[in-house]
Amino acid sequence: MDANDVTGDLEHVLLTKEEIQQVVKDLAAQIDRDYAGRDLLVVGVLKGAVMIMADLVRELHSHVTMDWMAVSSYGSGTQSSGVVRILKDLDTDLMGKDVLIVEDIIDSGLTLSWLLSNLRSRGPASVEICALLRKPEAAKVEIDVKYVGRDIPNEFVVGYGLDFAEKYRNLDFVGTLAPHVYA
Ligand SMILES: O=P(O)(O)OC[C@H]1O[C@H](OP(=O)(O)OP(=O)(O)O)[C@H](O)[C@@H]1O
Ligand code: HPA
Numbered sequence: 001m002d003a004n005d006v007t008g009d010l011e012h013v014l015l016t017k018e019e020i021q022q023v024v025k026d027l028a029a030q031i032d033r034d035y036a037g038r039d040l041l042v043v044g045v046l047k048g049a050v051m052i053m054a055d056l057v058r059e060l061h062s063h064v065t066m067d068w069m070a071v072s073s074y075g076s077g078t079q080s081s082g083v084v085r086i087l088k089d090l091d092t093d094l095m096g097k098d099v100l101i102v103e104d105i106i107d108s109g110l111t112l113s114w115l116l117s118n119l120r121s122r123g124p125a126s127v128e129i130c131a132l133l134r135k136p137e138a139a140k141v142e143i144d145v146k147y148v149g150r151d152i153p154n155e156f157v158v159g160y161g162l163d164f165a166e167k168y169r170n171l172d173f174v175g176t177l178a179p180h181v182y183a
Contacts, residue, residue, distance in 0.1 A: 006168060009181045014152055015174040020132070020160055023149040024052065027130055028059030030147055031100065039063050041097045043090065045115070046070035047169065048104035051161035052132045052149075056102060067092045073111050084114040094122040103131040104161045106148075108140040116143060133157070133174070156182075 015023070031040075042064050044053035057064055070088035099119060106112055112129060119127050130147035137154040158164050159171030164181065 006171065009168070009178055010158070010175040011178045013173050013175045014157060015133075015150065015160075017172045020149075020172075020174065021055070023132065024055045025059055027132075027147050027149055028056055031056075031130065032061050034146075035062050035098065035100075038098055039065070041092060041094070041099050042066050042102055043099055043119070044068050044102045045104075045111075046088065048161045048163070049102050050169075052104055052130075053102045056130070065092070069115070071111060071115065073114075084111055086118075094119060094124040097124050099124045099127045101127065101129045103129065104133065105157070106131045106134040106143070106145060107138050109138075109143045110140060112145075113141045113143050132160070133162075 040060075040062055042053065042057055042060075044050065044066065046068050047070065053066070057066060067090045068088065069086070069090050071084050071086055073084045101112070101115060101119065103112060106129075112131075116127060116129070128146040129143070131145055132149040134145065134148045134151050135154050136151050155176045156164065157174050157176055158168035159174045161169050162174065163169045164177055168177075
């Protein structure tokens, strides 16, 4: 194996590329059904949601517009700081709009809980959440999430947008990191 090959840093695969594609198709079908005949503003949360956002919107058949927000709560480690900072705000006025927040993962729930109340305060008609992954055992706050791709165990995962110290986002699958990478 190439010494720079990232696969040596991984312990096991949680979702293959094919499984992700199926999960995304299923999420898009539910969203299409629920928003039939309505315009939807899809808000991707940078950077982790880039992959799910790009794949999800291409599976949707409704009229959508897209915008992006960048927030950060993790710094460079594996524990949420709980303090959410807006690094880039939306360009769109949310007043009267149906908004769907798209996230890669819900871990403690602190980021989305904060984001939900932030976006709700801007006068939208509705705000719902779509997340590819959720860790039920890691929840520190309860949030009402309408669309969840997969519930996963409480392990730190990387790939398909998810990083550790900004690496591994480009993997086309989701896996857990080997312990030697943390050390
Ligand atoms: O439920 P929580 O415990 O709040 O964790 C989830 C958040 O953490 C990650 O973002 P991060 O702050 O690492 O930024 P990134 O998307 O740029 O990687 C992820 O994309 C979610 O936004
Ligand atoms: O398990 C995770 N992996 C990568 N980023 C994350 N942000 C919250 N949880 C995670």
